[in-house]
Amino acid sequence: MKNTTANRLFSMKKTIYVVLVLGFVTAVAAPVNSGNKIIQPPIQATAINAKIINPIVDKEKIQADKIREKESAEAFKEAYKVLMHPRCMNCHPSGDAPLQGDDSHIHAQNVTRGKDGKGVYAMKCSNCHQKENVAGLNMPPGDPNWHLPPANMKMVFQGRTPAQLAAQLKDPKQTGKTLQQMLKHVEEDQLVINSGWNPGEGRTTPPLSHAEFAAKFREWIEKGAVIPK
């Protein structure tokens, strides 16, 4: 007896639940008819909005990315003008001898790189290149750290196109540095600053100031270090 009463109560509850649930579903799913216009329930309306808004957001993002990539590549092309200037390229040669002058001819006196970039035997860079520029025309420019990149990491600029040089500078295997470390080198290294913008009497300087050059190099990296076409 007890069981039957309990069962009946249980099945009554079930019926109530079913009715309630059905009622709810109908209320939510059924379009509300107000006058002639059929108003979509809010859930569906949100779904429709989402479909319309997302492609716009995506498109804007794609546009913004394109602009950023273009600016990064353009910034590198500006920095490239400095990297390839004789004041810089003369120490970043494709061969094993440094170069001299605005025509980047091979260094006189058979000077060569040596394993550590500091020259060989009696032809050590520091024999002639002092801590500071020696006064007078055609005298050796100076810096306490005056030497070529080492033989196992030559960091060649000479002959590289903008695309080739950008790809090389991004490759830690060819630089031994992260892009952040390279940026610091470009912004702060005394050899970069001295050799480019205090090159000694009679020598030309790169087309950008050091600050402009460093800013372009930073912009290139911060906007994604894009390899220009």
Ligand code: HEC
């Ligand atoms: C006297 C020779 C010399 C001159 C001139 C010179 N560099 Fe360098 N450069 C080096 C050496 C050596 C290194 C490696 C230094 C290091 O890793 O600490 C180097 C490294 C670099 C690097 C890092 C490259 C890499 O692949 O890691 C950049 C960028 C650079 N120089 C830019 C310049 C710029 C810009 C100028 C001109 C303003 C310039 N250099 C002039 C000798 C020179």
Ligand code: HEC
């Ligand atoms: C025997 C002396 C001597 C030695 C050794 C020497 N140099 Fe020079 N170097 C000079 C002189 C002198 C000049 C200036 C030439 C001129 O302006 O006509 C010069 C100029 C340069 C220039 C050209 C600067 C410019 O912007 O045009 C670079 C680069 C250079 N040397 C790098 C080196 C490196 C790197 C080493 C060592 C591997 C080295 N030199 C060893 C005497 C020397």
